[in-house]
Structures are given as C-alpha cells and as structure tokens.
Amino acid sequence: MNIEDVLRNPPKTLEEMRKVQLELARLVSLKGDFEAEYVLGVDQAFVGDTVVSACVVLDRGMSVVDRALYVERTEVPYIPTYLMFREGSSAVNAVRKALEKADLRKKDICVIVDGSGIAHPRRCGLATFVGLALKVQSVGVTKSRLYGYYREPENTMETTPLVDEVSGDVIGYAVKTCSRCRPIFVSPGHMISPGEALKAVLKTLRGYKLPEPIRMAHILASEGKKWVKSGKLALSDFFEKD
DNA sequence: GCGACAG
C-alpha cells in the first residue's frame, strides 16, 4: 500500500482511514532544514461539499510569484483527526497545478499547509498527507490545538514546545505571533525537523497572526469561493488551462 | 459515561 493508492482508492470507513494514517505516519521523515527557494501556502474554502483549494507561490522575500486554484467535490464530512480525507485530494491538486504553472522543482519548495503536520493523534495530519503525496517538504500550521501538551506562550513572539501526549517527544511549537492573539501551532509535515518547521514559520511572518503563505492562500481561497458561487469558476478537470 | 476535538 502506498499513498498513490490512497488518492486513487480512498478508504471508506473510519477504521480503514485510521489504518491508512498509521501506515502513512511510518513514512514520514523528520529530517531536513528550511532552505527552499520558494514557499507555497495552501488553504481551502467551501461551498457546501465543493472544495476550493488555493495555492500561492512566494519567494523568500514573501513576494507572490504565482497562484493556482483547484475545485472538486468531496464525499467525506469533517471529522476531527480525519481532515486529510476531506481536503487532502483537492489540496494536493492545487499544489500540483501551482508547481506546473510556475515550473518549479520539488526540491526547491516548502509547502506550508493550513492544518496539522505530525501534531496529530496518529502523527498524520493534512500537512503530512500533502508532503507524503507529493514527496515535498511540508509544514503544518493551525489556529487551534488538535493534539499535544503545551504551555501557553505569554509574550509576543514567544514560542513553547508542543509535546506528544504519549511519547513526550517535541512534535511542534505554539507561537504567540501577535500581542493580543491566541497562539498558532506549528508542526512538521514531512521532510523537515520540528525546529526547522518553526524557523520556516517565523521567517515567513510579516506582522499578521498567520505566516504570509497561509494568509495569502486564505485570501485566494475566499476569492475562489466567491467565483464558484457566482458561476465564474467551475469544477476543475484533472489538469486544465486557465 | 464525559469531555476533547485541525478545518
């Protein structure tokens, strides 16, 4: 069983999904530094069960280089810890489309996803799924905690470790990115260490609560959602032009 | 049984 099979033939029951996550978690690599030339942000918006995935490509200076939208239907409802089965396919396709448009090499990118990495009960969140599916470096960022113990960071830009509730391993960090905001949670998705995942987020912050890649993707997804509702954007084919 | 629970 490999991840291509998962994308082609998605598990149907929760038990199957749980098993898939456990298997995929074994394939994760927590080695790697944040040295990519380009940072991609991925986020989703919804219109009923239609997923609108947005992927924005930025350079190290956080200037937007390219954007891509991918729209598809989803069968799976939102169930905590099983988010990858609802948004994973669309998210992966949006990144593929962006990679093709900008003609980028997987070795030169880091994908920051709006969702958990290994900070997940079975160490297999949405960011991990995207990283494994495309074999690219990925980082997960969430606005609330899904899994792990942590001490509330008190001062702006203070970071505290996110600890695995069972093993005690450091699986990510809580970061108080702005004075009067709740912290965001960062964890490695694939091919990067917890410390470097944190560096990736800190280096892409630009005065807002969320790192630029995610913030930009969120804005694009909202635009895409608007277009879908007005009929100006239809379901994507496997690979179509713009 | 009760509470927790990404988006």
Next chain:
DNA sequence: ATCTTGTCGC
C-alpha cells in the same frame, strides 16, 4: 469551515 454587523480596542 460557514452563517453574519457592528463594534470595542491596540
């Protein structure tokens, strides 16, 4: 995530 206007505060 989504439904939604104004509004309090840095």
